[in-house]
Amino acid sequence: MSLLRVNNLRVVFETPYGQVKAVDGVSFEIERGEVVGLVGESGSGKSTLGLSIMKLLPPNARILSGQVIYNGVDLLRLKEDELRKIRGKEISMIFQDPMTTLNPTMRVGEHIAEALMYHYNMDKEEAWRIAKEVLESVGIPAERAMDYPHQMSGGMRQRVMIATAIALKPKLIIADEPTSALDVIVQDHILELLKDLRDRNKASIILITHDLSVTADIADRVLIMYAGRILEVGTVEHIYYHPHHPYTQGLLKSIPKLGSKSELYIIPGSPPDMTNPPSGCRFHPRCPYARGICMKEAPPLVKVEKGHLVACWLYIER
């Protein structure tokens, strides 16, 4: 049994301009200890997908259908207080902007200690002792546990966020663009830390990013998401060396290469309007190979190799 299985998940946001179809029939699974990259451009529904797994969507979101099966239990059917026991302890989350995700009037150590106290009924002293240990394990000296968030740099704060996410030894960590708000050198440090985590804690990680190259030496598999749907799934090798979907191919071409003089490729067209997405294959208005059927019908995800799935009419015999 997979650690997590998402089945046909559909999430919309109700807005004054209509329904935003943010996640539209997504299915995938994650094995224990596996690192999965979830890649797609801005607005493709990555964060919405991540937040739905923990049922932390904003009030204007509606889950239309689907299941999120974690260890055999559908999280979407759980009551709030049952979910609370899973959040942080079984599944935890790292967010994009470390400047806004820590409580400004709370010491950084307390963010960790309070979670230990609530989930394990630990006494204060014990909780703080462990909090300091966890902080040290992500490279923050124990004495900085008494700092307030504003006394730390962005990189340090993101380490604190990672510490809060691993303190309870969860089986699944959802990291939503954990490096995007940081400068390049700090980004590398944080990625190293995540790799370290993968090796030490044997936790599964969903690494959400809009930058395909970030997943290259950390992920086992990559999901390519576009306009609320998954277009391609495969191992890092599949995606990097044998990309099948025209969108994936475009993404790869648009990664800048060291020493290359040629101009950077940009996928033509612009991201779709999610209140009124294109018919059929969502990518067809930007696809160089689009045909009649692409506009009419959405292609299913089909296997092209073991562990390599693509949703594109190019690979479906008719």
Next chain:
Amino acid sequence: MAGLREYIIVRLILTPAMVLILLTVVFLILRVLPGDPVRASVGPKVPEEYVQKIRHELGLDKPLYQQYIDYIVGLLHGDFGKSLITRRSFKEELLSRFAASLELALCSMLVAIPLGLSLGYLGATRRGSSLDHISRLLGVASYSIPVFWLGVILQLIFGIWLGIFPVTGGAPPSIKFRVPRITGMVMLDSLLSGDIEAFLITVKHMVLPSLTLGFVISGVINKVTRNAMLEVLSEDYVIAAKARGIPDFRIKIKYGLRNALIPILTIAGLQFALLMGGAVLTESTFSYSGLGTYMRDAVLSRDYTVVQAAVTLYAIIVAFVNLVVDIIYALLDPRIRY
């Protein structure tokens, strides 16, 4: 905590500077106002040499800078000068009026803060519920109902129909003379001197004016609390705390209210300062002898020295409240403290 000490010292130095600026402005405004205050106070029929004599007596014939120095030096010695009307020192009266206003302001805040804070908190955390609607209705009512009208209605219901509370506010004179003066606030003094009977009588007289003012002020606090809570509860760190499985009540208090307190405190401090000088209508309605009615009477009788003294006192209180608010800020917000 070295940062906190430094911060407080800076505020302590700035406060007298601010008071001095306020005093100077008050002094200048009253001097540049058209008309001769002494002539105005005695009427047109009094002969000029008599007016001249009064001016001399009050030091108003001296050059402006000399008057200013006398005024500041006098204040430093606790001397407010002499009334233009009675030509006697009015310090006693002023201070007792001031203490009465302070007492009323404190009692009103005792009503306004719990009421406004809990209504705003409930409105924000149960948004859209019937509690939220009631809270907002009370909020709107509190700004739109004129304060004297509310006062009269309360007098009618509780004073005349039910007969539970007296319609006049503040301690009755018999009690005032009976209780030894320690702070000047009769409620506090009666407690300090162990006169429980006097205390209870005074409390009874304070209920209606405090409810009236407290309700009016609660609306602002309610609104600020509601808005600040809604804003704070939509911050990323609240989602992050939910993702750690932190219980809801803890999130609402430690993440929500704790961070919302800063704007709430600002508005509560402002309201308190306003109450000190701006309760004229309530004081009139309840024939409460506070600073507000005193200042009103002084303005009407053109007793400029009394107006000047009352405004000065008011300026000092505003500066002091500011200082206290600033210090509580620093205690609440580590970003200011370090």
